Structure formats: C-alpha cells, structure tokens
Amino acid sequence: MFTANEYIKVKSFDEAYELNQKRTNKIVAGNMMLRLSHRKLNKAIDLSGLEADYILETESEFKIGCMCTLRDLEKNEAFAKCFGPDISEALGHIVGVQFRNSATVGGSIFGRFGFSDVLTYFLVLDTYVNLYKDGIVPLSEYAASDYDNDVIMEIIVNKDGRKAYYESFRLTDTDFPVISAAVGVHKKGRFFAIGARPAKARVIYADYSEFPEKLSPNEIASLAEYVSESFNYGTNIRAGAGYRKHIAKVLTERLLKKTGCEKP
Amino acid sequence: MKIRLKINGKDFAPHIYPSMILLDLLRDLGFKSVKRGCGTTNCGLCTIIMDNKSVLSCSVPAARADGKEIYTLEGFQDKAAEIAEFLADEGADQCGFCAPGFVMNVIALEKENPNPTEKEIDEYLVGNLCRCTGYMSQHRAMARYFAHKQKEA
Numbered sequence: 001m002f003t004a005n006e007y008i009k010v011k012s013f014d015e016a017y018e019l020n021q022k023r024t025n026k027i028v029a030g031n032m033m034l035r036l037s038h039r040k041l042n043k044a045i046d047l048s049g050l051e052a053d054y055i056l057e058t059e060s061e062f063k064i065g066c067m068c069t070l071r072d073l074e075k076n077e078a079f080a081k082c083f084g085p086d087i088s089e090a091l092g093h094i095v096g097v098q099f100r101n102s103a104t105v106g107g108s109i110f111g112r113f114g115f116s117d118v119l120t121y122f123l124v125l126d127t128y129v130n131l132y133k134d135g136i137v138p139l140s141e142y143a144a145s146d147y148d149n150d151v152i153m154e155i156i157v158n159k160d161g162r163k164a165y166y167e168s169f170r171l172t173d174t175d176f177p178v179i180s181a182a183v184g185v186h187k188k189g190r191f192f193a194i195g196a197r198p199a200k201a202r203v204i205y206a207d208y209s210e211f212p213e214k215l216s217p218n219e220i221a222s223l224a225e226y227v228s229e230s231f232n233y234g235t236n237i238r239a240g241a242g243y244r245k246h247i248a249k250v251l252t253e254r255l256l257k258k259t260g261c262e263k264p
Numbered sequence: 265m266k267i268r269l270k271i272n273g274k275d276f277a278p279h280i281y282p283s284m285i286l287l288d289l290l291r292d293l294g295f296k297s298v299k300r301g302c303g304t305t306n307c308g309l310c311t312i313i314m315d316n317k318s319v320l321s322c323s324v325p326a327a328r329a330d331g332k333e334i335y336t337l338e339g340f341q342d343k344a345a346e347i348a349e350f351l352a353d354e355g356a357d358q359c360g361f362c363a364p365g366f367v368m369n370v371i372a373l374e375k376e377n378p379n380p381t382e383k384e385i386d387e388y389l390v391g392n393l394c395r396c397t398g399y400m401s402q403h404r405a406m407a408r409y410f411a412h413k414q415k416e417a
Contacts, residue, residue: 001283001285002283003282003283004282004283005282006282007265007282007283007325007327009327009330028325030323031323031324031325031328032305032323035285035305035322035323036304036305041283044282044283044325046325046327046328048328071317092387095305095306095391096308096369096389096390096391096392097318097369097372097373097387097388097390097391098308098311098318098319098320098369098372098391099305099306099320099323099391101317101318101319102319102320102323102324173390174306174390174391
C-alpha cells in the first residue's frame with residue numbers, strides 16, 4: 001500500500017487538477033491498482049466526494065462519471081440496451097463482484113493498462129474522454145498518449161448505432177486476459193480492437209467496401225486473419241506472441257459469428 | 265484525522281492515519297472476522313458490506329469510509345450461523361479462513377438477488393478464493409441454501 005502525508009477529499013475538479021500538478025501527489029480512484037504500489041505520496045487526492053459516479057443517458061450519448069464503478073456500468077440496463085449485452089462479458093470476468101464494486105471506469109481508462117478489458121471494449125465504440133484541462137479527446141488518441149497530470153472527469157460514448165461484441169481468453173476465469181478482442185459493428189463498417197497483446201489495446205477499422213456486411217465462412221476466416229495480422233504481439237508469463245496471435249484470430253472469428261455478420 | 269462511520273449499527277469516530285486501509289481500521293476496532301489474505305484485492309477474505317455493496321476492505325482507504333454504513337460478519341451472526349449449516353452439510357468448510365468473506369458475499373448476493381440461478385451464484389462468488397474445498401462443495405451448499413430460501417418465501 002502507498003503511504004501519504006495527507007489524504008484530501010477534494011471539493012472540485014479544479015482543486016483535484018491543481019493538486020495533481022505535483023509529482024508527489026496522486027489521484028486515488030478505485031484504489032485497486034494504486035494500493036499495490038509502495039509509493040510515498042505527499043497528498044492522496046480523493047475524487048469520491050464529487051458525485052462523479054453517474055451514468056447519464058441523453059438523446060445522443062452516454063456520459064459516465066469517472067468514479068462510476070465497473071459493477072454499476074455492468075448492471076446498467078440502458079447502456080446494455082443501447083450498445084449490446086456484451087458489456088457484462090467485458091467487465092464480468094474482472095476479479096469478482098467486490099472488486100468491481102470499487103474499481104472505477106475513470107481509473108481503468110486512465111491506467112491504460114495492457115491487460116485492460118475496459119479499454120479494449122470502449123475502443124470499438126465512439127468513445128471520448130473528457131479531461132479537465134485538455135477537454136474532450138477521442139479514446140483512441142488518449143489510449144496512445146503518455147501519462148500526464150490531467151484529470152479524467154467523464155467518459156462519453158456517442159450513440160451512433162454501433163453495437164459492441166466482446167470476447168477474452170483467460171488461463172483462469174478471474175485472471176488478467178491472455179488476449180482480449182472486441183468488435184464494434186457500425187452501419188459503415190467494423191471496428192476491431194485487440195488488447196492484452198500484452199501491450200495495450202489498439203483499434204483498427206475495416207470498411208464494408210472491403211469486407212461486406214454479409215460474410216461467408218471463408219470470408220469470416222479471411223477477415224479474422226486480416227485482423228490478427230494487423231497487430232503486434234508479445235510474450236510474457238501468460239503466453240507467447242505466436243499463441244496470442246492465434247487466439248486473436250480465433251476470438252475474432254467467434255465475434256464475427258456472434259455479430260450475425262449483418263450491419264445494424 | 266478523524267472520521268465518523270457506523271459499523272454493524274453502532275457509531276464510531278476513530279482517528280486514522282492518511283493512508284490507512286479500512287481492513288486495518290476494522291481489525292483495530294476489534295472486528296476480527298475481517299481477514300487479511302492476499303493483500304492484492306484478489307482473494308475476497310476481507311469482504312465487508314459498505315453502503316449495501318460488498319467491497320474488499322483491503323482496497324478501501326479508511327478515509328473514504330467517512331459517513332458510511334458498514335457491516336462485518338459480527339453484524340450478521342444469525343444469518344452466518346444459518347449459512348454455515350449449509351456449508352457444513354456439504355463439507356464446504358475446511359480450514360475456515362475464507363468463510364467470513366465468503367459468507368459476507370453470500371449475504372450481499374441475497375440482498376441484491378434473492379432468487380439467483382446456479383450460474384448467477386457461481387458468477388457472484390467467483391471473487392472468493394478457497395484453497396481447501398475446490399469450490400464444488402461450496403457450489404452445492406449455496407445452491408441448496410438459496411433453494412431453501414426460495415421455499416421459505
């Protein structure tokens with residue numbers, strides 16, 4: 001567990017941002033990963049008093065507060081109705097219910113962890129990160145950026161008709177994924193994200209002009225091959241690069257079958 | 265710093281240090297049912313109920329518990345005894361170290377979903393590790409417990 005000289009429950013994002021400019025201060029979100037560190041902090045910055053644990057649906061988007069827990073999102077019926085039921089598949093294997101009752105969406109996105117199911121899932125939707133200083137940036141851009149001292153206030157997911165489908169492969173049910181895969185099916189084409197490579201997830205796009213909305217079994221295999229070839233893979237204690245690439249293809253095939261290969 | 269919280273229905277106002285975790289605070293206050301296990305938010309031994317949700321007390325900063333309502337196994341003695349009978353009947357309790365966290369999560373499940381399917385039971389309790397039983401006996405015990413509760417209702 002980290003140690004801190006002070007624990008400050010901030011009253012505004014402005015206060016959180018100001019405090020977060022010092023390297024010796026750190027934001028505490030769900031405290032699931034930070035608690036594993038042995039850092040010596042000057043000030044631990046707690047966002048839990050900002051009422052940022054909301055999930056708001058408007059006509060055009062969902063806004064998810066940075067302190068919304070993974071469990072609350074997993075159980076949110078309106079979100080699942082809009083983007084498909086696989087949100088529970090993406091989040092439901094993350095440790096246990098108790099873990100997901102504390103882990104936050106903001107903390108998961110900020111971490112940009114290689115093993116992140118959350119990042120892989122959101123990358124195939126039209127997702128943006130609302131930062132205190134830099135404003136609204138696309139998630140794909142944020143995911144590729146380095147850590148800085150800005151503060152995530154909320155995640156915005158546009159309702160553009162897209163549905164997300166998710167699969168992961170794990171050695172044991174609640175472990176980090178060996179590989180994670182998601183497909184976002186849009187009226188113009190498909191978005192594919194592969195995570196836990198073990199590098200962090202990235203997203204690619206395949207237009208229907210290249211791979212039509214209706215796919216034969218051979219075309220499914222060919223598109224899955226194309227997707228798996230589009231990413232780099234690495235080796236760690238869980239699996240080798242070659243095996244990861246193979247599983248990425250298998251999961252993508254399964255996902256394509258799951259989508260019904262028809263555009264929304 | 266000083267916080268105020270309610271534990272098992274009683275008010276407390278302990279002094280804490282800034283990076284104290286709730287697990288340590290609860291044990292310092294005498295709630296020894298809350299066990300320290302992996303210390304990495306994986307095993308479920310330290311499960312408590314905070315504002316009606318099961319959480320891992322090893323990951324909750326004690327300062328975040330200010331103003332919260334907390335329950336540990338000490339606050340559910342009768343319910344724990346009832347669940348323990350089903351665990352005992354199926355041989356689902358060996359060293360017993362995981363039992364307090366396990367029972368707390370069963371209570372949380374029952375509050376959230378009083379009529380779970382067997383799949384829902386397994387999914388809910390997957391975050392409670394047990395190195396003795398291999399889980400099948402726990403699965404049978406909880407399937408029987410919830411079937412019994414449904415008959416009672």
